Amino acid sequence: MRAAPSTIVVTGRRGQIASALGRTLTQAGFDVVLIGRPECDLVDAGAVRRAIAEARPALVINAAAYTAVDKAEDDSGAAFAVNRDGAGYVAEAAAQVGAPIIHFSTDYVFDGSKGAPYVESDPTRPLGVYGRSKLAGEAAVAEANSRAIILRTAWVCSSGGANFLNTMLRLAASRDELGVVNDQRGAPSFAADIAGATAQIAANILDTPDDPSLYGTFHLTSAGETTWCGFARSIFEGSAVRSGPHARVKPIATADYPTRAQRPADSRLDCSLVAARHGVVMPDWRDGLERCLDELFATPMREERAS
Incomplete structure (x- = not known):
């Protein structure tokens, strides 16, 4: 056990993973410093360097x-500024204070044509700007x-x-049926679980920082697999049990729901x-x-039972 809490800087502040990390790492006994806009914009190398140096993590x-997948197609400059350049600034600032870095990337670095789960050494081939910017960020x-x-x-x-x-719950509040893509396959991964796994990885590298086997690229998703359609059906089944919004789900093809x-x-x-x-x-x-879903419906359900 560490003699004193270690400080961990987390960028992103209001994002799903960053928010979960703030809670999970604090519970694990770390001192957590969340940084983000407006005080620290990732595209400002100086601001990133100062924020990390001040925290001494x-x-x-x-x-x-930058996670707006469709918008990125018409806004590649902003996507690369955050996902490539900003990521590089954070990694460089960490190195300057002698700190290792954990950086999140995406399944979108692959084209999805393998026909089996991707391993880390598989060739990358992003299909769009978002995936290319995230792959460039990995390299940076x-x-x-x-x-x-x-x-x-x-x-x-x-x-x-x-x-x-x-999005599914919001749409189900006003629609009886939703068409959802059934020919894209993956693993829904929840921020709280990602944060828990990351906390374990953080503890590993802080305990043995010179072990080279702990560094590199790793895949981290929930176990199991489904399609967006299967995911939507499971969401509505769970929501209905909790007296939440639900709708019928009609499976559709990707071609039936074109995106940018x-x-x-x-x-x-x-x-x-x-x-x-x-x-x-x-x-x-x-x-x-x-x-x-338990977390999402906890307050409304408790209020309903009390009334």
Whole structure:
């Protein structure tokens, strides 16, 4: 056990993963410093350097990102400024204070054509600007900091923020039926579970910071797999049990729901390497969904029972 709490800087502040990290790392006994806009914009290298130097962290976690996948197609400058340049600034600032960095990336670095879960060494081939900017960010982080961990995750959801789960519940409040894509496959991954796994990884590298096997690129998603359509059905089943909004789900093809950016059809990630190196095994996505719905409906349900 550490003699004193270690300080961890987390960028992103209001994002799903950053918010979950703030809670989880604090509960794990770390001193957490959340930084983000407006005080510290990732595209401002000087501001990033000053914020991290002032905190004097033992570890930096970069959870900030430009995540507007469709908008990025017409706003590539902003996507690359945050996801490549900003990530590099954070990694460099961490290196300057002697701190390792954990950086979050995405399944969108792959094109989804493998037909099986991707391992870390598989060739990357992003289909759109967002994926290309995140892949460039991986390279920038690895170049700027020799003690870097890159965690590729996917389909991130939580009880707060803009995500698929909350979008489905919002739409179901006013519609009886929703068409949802059924030919894109992956693993819904919940911010709280990602944060718990990251806390374990953080403890590992702070306990043995010179172990080279702990660094590199790792895949980190919930266990199991589904489609967006299957995910939507599970969301509504769980919501209905909790007296929340629900709707019928009609399976549709990707071609029936065109978007500005192309998505990978099969972005399942093999997470055996992070289990072998860090002892991290994520729970099944269905378990994460149940906990997320419990959190989402806890207050309304308690109020309803009391009335």
